[in-house]
Amino acid sequence: MSDTETVSRSAVTAPDAGPDTARPPRKLNPKIKIALGQIAVVVVWLGSWQWMSGRVVDPFFTSSPSAIGQQLLEWFRTGSIWPHLLITLQEFGAGLAIGSVAGVLVGFTLGRLPTTAAVLNPFVTVVYSMPKLALAPLFVLWFGIGFGSKIVLVGLISFFLVFYNTFTGARDVDPLFIDSLRIMGANRLTIYRRVVMPSAAVWVMTGLRIAVPQAVIGAVVGELISSNQGVGYIIANAAAFFNTTGVLAGVALVACVSVVLSQLIITLERWATRWKQG
Amino acid sequence: MPSENSGTARNAVVSAQAVSMTYHGRRGPVNALSRVDFNLWEGEFVALLGPSGCGKSTLLNMVSGLIMPTSGSLTYRGTPIDGPNTSIGYMTQRDSILPWRTVSENIELPLQIRRVPARERREKVATYIQMVGLRGFENTYPAGLSGGMRKRVGLAQALVYEPETLLLDEPFGALDAILRLRMQAELLSLTEKLGAAVLFVTHDMDEAITLADRVVVMSARPARIVDVIEVDLPRPRDLEQLQFTAEYQEVRRRVWHNLGREIHAGEKEMAKP
Ligand SMILES: Nc1ncnc2c1ncn2[C@@H]1O[C@H](COP(=O)(O)OP(=O)(O)O)[C@@H](O)[C@H]1O
Ligand SMILES: [Mg+2]
Numbered sequence: 001m002s003d004t005e006t007v008s009r010s011a012v013t014a015p016d017a018g019p020d021t022a023r024p025p026r027k028l029n030p031k032i033k034i035a036l037g038q039i040a041v042v043v044v045w046l047g048s049w050q051w052m053s054g055r056v057v058d059p060f061f062t063s064s065p066s067a068i069g070q071q072l073l074e075w076f077r078t079g080s081i082w083p084h085l086l087i088t089l090q091e092f093g094a095g096l097a098i099g100s101v102a103g104v105l106v107g108f109t110l111g112r113l114p115t116t117a118a119v120l121n122p123f124v125t126v127v128y129s130m131p132k133l134a135l136a137p138l139f140v141l142w143f144g145i146g147f148g149s150k151i152v153l154v155g156l157i158s159f160f161l162v163f164y165n166t167f168t169g170a171r172d173v174d175p176l177f178i179d180s181l182r183i184m185g186a187n188r189l190t191i192y193r194r195v196v197m198p199s200a201a202v203w204v205m206t207g208l209r210i211a212v213p214q215a216v217i218g219a220v221v222g223e224l225i226s227s228n229q230g231v232g233y234i235i236a237n238a239a240a241f242f243n244t245t246g247v248l249a250g251v252a253l254v255a256c257v258s259v260v261l262s263q264l265i266i267t268l269e270r271w272a273t274r275w276k277q278g
Numbered sequence: 279m280p281s282e283n284s285g286t287a288r289n290a291v292v293s294a295q296a297v298s299m300t301y302h303g304r305r306g307p308v309n310a311l312s313r314v315d316f317n318l319w320e321g322e323f324v325a326l327l328g329p330s331g332c333g334k335s336t337l338l339n340m341v342s343g344l345i346m347p348t349s350g351s352l353t354y355r356g357t358p359i360d361g362p363n364t365s366i367g368y369m370t371q372r373d374s375i376l377p378w379r380t381v382s383e384n385i386e387l388p389l390q391i392r393r394v395p396a397r398e399r400r401e402k403v404a405t406y407i408q409m410v411g412l413r414g415f416e417n418t419y420p421a422g423l424s425g426g427m428r429k430r431v432g433l434a435q436a437l438v439y440e441p442e443t444l445l446l447d448e449p450f451g452a453l454d455a456i457l458r459l460r461m462q463a464e465l466l467s468l469t470e471k472l473g474a475a476v477l478f479v480t481h482d483m484d485e486a487i488t489l490a491d492r493v494v495v496m497s498a499r500p501a502r503i504v505d506v507i508e509v510d511l512p513r514p515r516d517l518e519q520l521q522f523t524a525e526y527q528e529v530r531r532r533v534w535h536n537l538g539r540e541i542h543a544g545e546k547e548m549a550k551p
Contacts, residue, residue: 179344180374182362184439185390194387197379275378278422 061215063245071249081253087230089257091147091219095154100211102155103162104204111170128164132157133221140226150222150230157218160206169203170196205269212265216258231257283527289355290442291475292318292341297350302386311499312338313350316494316503318443323469323476325486328496334479335371337501338445341477342368371447371479375420375431382407382416386432388439406434411457426452430461440472446480450459452507462489463517470514487511487529488520495533507533 043102053064074083110117136153143149177195186194223232231250238246299311310333318324321500326334339345340352343363352359366439367388375384382403389399407413410430420428429452436444450458466489469476480486487494493507509529511520 003340148531176370176374177376179342179362180368180370181387181391183344183364183366183368184391185364186391190391195376198376201378222495273378275380275419278417 001069016197040188047261051273059244060242061244063248067245069250069251072246072253075249075253079123081231081234084231084234085253086148087256088216088223088232091150091154091222092215092231093218094263095149096158096211096215098151099155099160099215100159100162100208103159103164103207105256106159107163107166107204108170108196108200111167111200113194114171117167124164126168128160136222136225139222145226145228150219150227153217153222154218158215161211162204163212165203165207165210166200169200170256171200171204190197202273205265207266209262209269212261213258216254216261222255227245288319288322290317291320291355292316292477293351293353293356294337295351296351296497297323297337297340297347299333299340299345300348306421311347312500312502314501315505318475318477321473321475323466323478323489323491325490325493326477326479326496326540327481327483327486327493328501329498330481331387331430332496332499333501334496337428338368338370338447338477338479342366342445364439366443366445367439367441368445369429369447369449370434373420373428373432375428375435377420380417380419381412381423381431384420385438386435388435392439394439402438406438409437410434410461426454426457429453433461433465437468442472442474444469444474446476448481450480450485458485459517465489466513466515483533484521484530487526487533488515488517493532493533 049062050065053059053062059067068148110120132153135156136149139149139152143152173196177199178191181191181195219230220232220235223230226238227233227236235247235250235254238244238250294316297311297314297316298309301308301310314337326337328334331520336345340347341354341359341363343359343361354363354365368369375389379387385403385406386399389402394402407416411431412427412430412434415423415427420431423431429449433446436446446465450461453461462485464508465476468474478486478489487509490509491510492523495504495507496502497504507529511523511525511529
């Protein structure tokens with residue numbers, strides 16, 4: 001009934017517009033719709049987990065959302081988690097900083113040396129595809145169970161992700177931009193500064209965005225394999241005592257930290273490439 | 279050389295003798311230019327008119343020093359062109375403005391490169407933004423501009439350092455008729471004021487006749503110079519009225535009569551993908 005009303009009204013105000021152009025009935029804002037859907041997923045997921053735990057499956061194996069939440073609360077209330085979280089963040093920060101600075105420098109340099117780049121290209125691809133995490137035990141052997149081995153692992157992971165993207169970006173510069181600057185009278189250095197670097201910055205930021213969550217994983221896995229501090233150590237320790245709640249609380253904490261850090265880097269990326277929006 | 283010599287003692291800025299260009303693409307060699315003889319004299323406005331794909335941009339790229347002719351001699355003020363030609367301003371056919379610089383930063387770039395003092399830079403940039411009608415868009419990035427606006431940024435960028443020679447590759451193709459007329463008038467008054475030589479690529483016959491001292495007509499690929507027509511319409515020209523004058527109609531009839539068919543045949547030829 002309301003349909004026919006809308007159609008007839010539109011026919012009066014816009015005689016040559018078809019019924020398709022009649023104002024559609026008010027719909028839910030798609031953003032709100034998506035958010036509601038996401039909340040529903042979380043509720044169903046955690047709810048069924050909570051319900052099944054103790055009824056269908058033994059909480060010894062699966063723990064439960066409420067137990068995990070309590071564990072997290074406990075960690076932060078007593079403050080016992082802070083030193084470990086800080087250690088993991090330091091390994092992450094130091095490794096990412098060293099790895100990505102090196103990645104940017106080497107990536108730019110090799111990317112603008114076409115012959116060298118062509119020679120190294122297959123090797124780069126091989127090393128890039130290598131699972132760096134698998135080297136963690138070796139790093140422990142070489143650099144000890146402390147800070148050093150984790151920084152090397154995180155650094156290596158970050159280096160390759162940032163290097164590979166920078167390397168690709170430095171080769172991807174539109175030659176028209178370079179030609180145009182040469183005619184304006186620019187020398188190599190100016191072209192580097194005004195064209196190559198800003199152009200590759202997009203790729204560098206992509207590399208960083210991919211590197212951040214991988215670097216978090218690198219730090220935690222490094223700790224899992226062998227350490228006496230850090231969130232990875234907490235997880236490994238809980239696992240050694242078959243403490244499912246402790247393991248899952250640790251994993252949840254790592255996931256949260258990773259999401260927050262990723263969000264930060266995405267904001268930075270958006271700012272650095274704001275020219276894309278016009 | 280057909281009708282190059284008007285008898286005056288002017289100097290050639292660009293001089294091409296038997297210039298040919300063959301690209302070696304993936305699908306075999308492409309003959310883009312075939313034995314082109316051509317002079318651009320000081321302060322002269324020359325329109326290159328020819329079907330698309332015939333080799334007009336190729337000729338401009340060679341004059342700018344970005345590519346070398348396969349054979350023949352090409353000189354700028356008597357010196358062979360063997361590297362980027364910094365005496366020219368070149369507005370390429372494809373956008374070459376930098377997407378990560380705002381409108382005013384893009385126009386400022388050549389001045390920065392040429393180490394023009396900051397105050398003078400600011401004044402120049404403001405003048406040329408005004409000239410191409412982009413006031414209010416100074417701080418917009420190219421992604422936020424229309425195609426025609428980006429073209430005008432490119433034009434301002436080529437003009438802002440007031441080079442003695444301008445290469446403009448279909449600069450007004452993306453503009454609507456009124457804006458195009460305004461830009462044409464601005465360009466003419468500026469180049470007359472600066473005494474700059476202009477090599478202006480277009481495939482619009484009316485645009486070529488209204489702007490140029492000479493119209494160089496090129497054939498379909500491989501481009502040869504088919505004819506050179508002197509346009510002896512008086513300057514300064516009133517572009518709004520020009521098209522309605524008897525003299526203009528006379529020149530137009532001549533160009534059309536001699537060459538209209540050739541260009542059209544070429545365009546049909548090139549229309550095949
Ligand atoms: N880098 C290139 N490699 C191979 N072929 C090219 C290249 N540049 C242009 N061509 C070819 O040369 C011909 C002339 O091109 P161009 O000078 O751009 O024509 P116009 O500017 O007159 O439209 C075209 O057929 C084009 O496909
Ligand atoms: Mg062209």
